[in-house]
Amino acid sequence: MTTNLELTLEHGYNIRSYEPRMDGHVSIASLCNQLQDIASRHADSLGFGFHDLEESGHFWILARLHIMVNRLPRFGERTSIRTWPSGNERLVALRDFLIHDADGLIGQATTSWVTMNKQTHRPDKPDQVLNRRFIPDREHAIVFPTKSVTRLKQGDYTADLTARRADIDINGHVNNVKHVELCFEAVPPEWADDHRCRGLDIQFRAEAFAGDKLRAACALSEPDADMDTMLHSLTRVSDDKEIVRMRSWWRKA
Amino acid sequence: MTTNLELTLEHGYNIRSYEPRMDGHVSIASLCNQLQDIASRHADSLGFGFHDLEESGHFWILARLHIMVNRLPRFGERTSIRTWPSGNERLVALRDFLIHDADGLIGQATTSWVTMNKQTHRPDKPDQVLNRRFIPDREHAIVFPTKSVTRLKQGDYTADLTARRADIDINGHVNNVKHVELCFEAVPPEWADDHRCRGLDIQFRAEAFAGDKLRAACALSEPDADMDTMLHSLTRVSDDKEIVRMRSWWRKA
Structure with a gap:
């Protein structure tokens, strides 16, 4: 779906035994944990992770997360998540996700993030904070419904x-x-x-x-x-x- | 340390971004989660996992866990855990663990488990419940101190x-x-x-x-x-x- 490979990360997640609920399936929160993890990994590898932002006196705040899934995996299964930054809009940086299981696509997600200034505790524009690297506008996996x-x-x-x-x-x-x-x-x-x-x-x-x-x-x-x-x-x-x-x-x- | 390879499992765990505490290191609870996960995987692969025990009307209960670590990993690090069943003692089955990071051994753990009868809600002897497979006595990674x-x-x-x-x-x-x-x-x-x-x-x-x-x-x-x-x-x-x-x-x- 997305072709700019340099700015895309794929990572696999084994469902761990303590994650499934009584019905044997994980809750959607487990998938949100995976999104949060891969977002951190990708931001780190692109040079604007937790420690990078710390240097300029900023920190990431997740502002909004929208996820839709048509199937929830079980213990022993593995998901593969693909993520990419999808552009900056005024005060937020956008990041999208596709979630696969062994048989194919099971979910999509989109997120918006604020680069918060530690001193003012107000958001600075991400295209100024992340200026070491140009983030192109890319397609979304799913759009915020409202x-x-x-x-x-x-x-x-x-x-x-x-x-x-x-x-x-x-x-x-x-x-x-x-x-x-x-x-x-x-x-x-x-x-x-x-x-x-x-x-x-x-x-x-x-x-x-x-x-x-x-x-x-x-x-x-x-x-x-x-x-x-x-x-x-x-x-x-x-x-x-x-x-x-x-x-x-x-x-x- | 342990040589009976057929009855030993090794599995890797990436520390996920949501696991570290404010000091950047995971809590020991994160490592306990890894132990719990690899124990489930190994029991499954040896034919006495959650679903196997369910068939004979039993379920596993963790009775006691002793873990000692000399270092707690951070986000981006990876542990490798080795586990083996270490024998049955009257009403409990024993299982041991060695925890490694990229540089070597960072921890040891031992556990005891009960094979609980669903109907009586009392423990049945594991060597009767797990009789499909002989579990030899093996060395321990660490012993219960008391x-x-x-x-x-x-x-x-x-x-x-x-x-x-x-x-x-x-x-x-x-x-x-x-x-x-x-x-x-x-x-x-x-x-x-x-x-x-x-x-x-x-x-x-x-x-x-x-x-x-x-x-x-x-x-x-x-x-x-x-x-x-x-x-x-x-x-x-x-x-x-x-x-x-x-x-x-x-x-x-």
């Missing part, structure tokens, strides 16, 4: 959670994919038992830290693309700060 | 936790390695900031489930092997059930 994720006004189901130290990553805040998992904690068990999440569109709006009391909420929304969809929110209780908003697509298991 | 882990009577530090749905694995209970992470939540932050855990001896005594309110507790104990050590407990609040007891070894970071 300009932004609709905010959930009133959740029908909620879960009260505390961010753990084990949720914190090298950036010192709750890891992006943990936010997906935290949102899922509010999904009613009877729903989670007989549905599988096949897609996510998640917008990261604020950081959370170990010890933060968080509230996950969700509600069914308008069906889309022949699938049930939900809206989710994750807020910090102390200051009512919106940490993430998310939309999810589900199919009967 | 007959059992000392129980923590009174914790100096505690943390109140709730088991999440994301903590549950294919067996329907909180994943073994999550128990290690949950125990760590009680370690005082100032200690965790300037020490690294270099060893664990953890005994799994009861299952925990999503929604369970748990209390992690810990206290400094007698130093051992030139290292600070701690005792830990994880108990369920509702019935005061002891979920795990653990001892940990620490060095200044």
Whole structure:
């Protein structure tokens, strides 16, 4: 699908035994972990990874992630992910992904990232921060379905959670994919038992830290693309700060 | 070190970008995840994996895990783990591990496992359950330092936790390695900031489930092997059930 090989990385991921859920399949969060890993590897190899940005006083922040999959793998299976930076748009750098299993394409994802200035804690334009290398506009694996994720006004189901130290990553805040998992904690068990999440569109709006009391909420929304969809929110209780908003697509298991 | 190649498996693990903690190194829990994964792979390939035991109405339960490491890897590094079943002793099957990085041996581990009968919920002797294949006694990578882990009577530090749905694995209970992470939540932050855990001896005594309110507790104990050590407990609040007891070894970071 994408031909600029120098700016494309492919990497394989074995599903590890601790990843599958009770139904034997991994949750979509496991695939998000793979996306996060390959994005780090590719940025490192292109000279604008974690440590490269650190030198100019910047750090990467994932702003939004949209992933759709038609199949979730099991233990013993292996995915192969292909990724490429797909261009810069004003304040965000874009990166796309194709996810394959042994039989072919099983999913697509697109992401937007901010190159945050450590001092001002405001985004600097990625084409200035990443100026050592020209990032051409490239095709997308999938496009964000809306300009932004609709905010959930009133959740029908909620879960009260505390961010753990084990949720914190090298950036010192709750890891992006943990936010997906935290949102899922509010999904009613009877729903989670007989549905599988096949897609996510998640917008990261604020950081959370170990010890933060968080509230996950969700509600069914308008069906889309022949699938049930939900809206989710994750807020910090102390200051009512919106940490993430998310939309999810589900199919009967 | 071990020569019976047919009964030995080696497997490589890339440290994934979401695994390192703020100091850039993975926690010892990441290595425990690798042990758990390679144990599942090897049991599968030897014909006594998850699905094989399911057929005779049994399932594996990790009873105890002892791991010591002299170095914790970083993102971009790769470990290579070697494992072998090391014999059966009355009600437990033993399995050992050697952990290598690019420069050589960085750790050793030993584990004991119970082949639990699904119907009676009591252990059956592994040499009866695994009778399709003879498991010879083999050398150990490291031995359990005591007959059992000392129980923590009174914790100096505690943390109140709730088991999440994301903590549950294919067996329907909180994943073994999550128990290690949950125990760590009680370690005082100032200690965790300037020490690294270099060893664990953890005994799994009861299952925990999503929604369970748990209390992690810990206290400094007698130093051992030139290292600070701690005792830990994880108990369920509702019935005061002891979920795990653990001892940990620490060095200044």
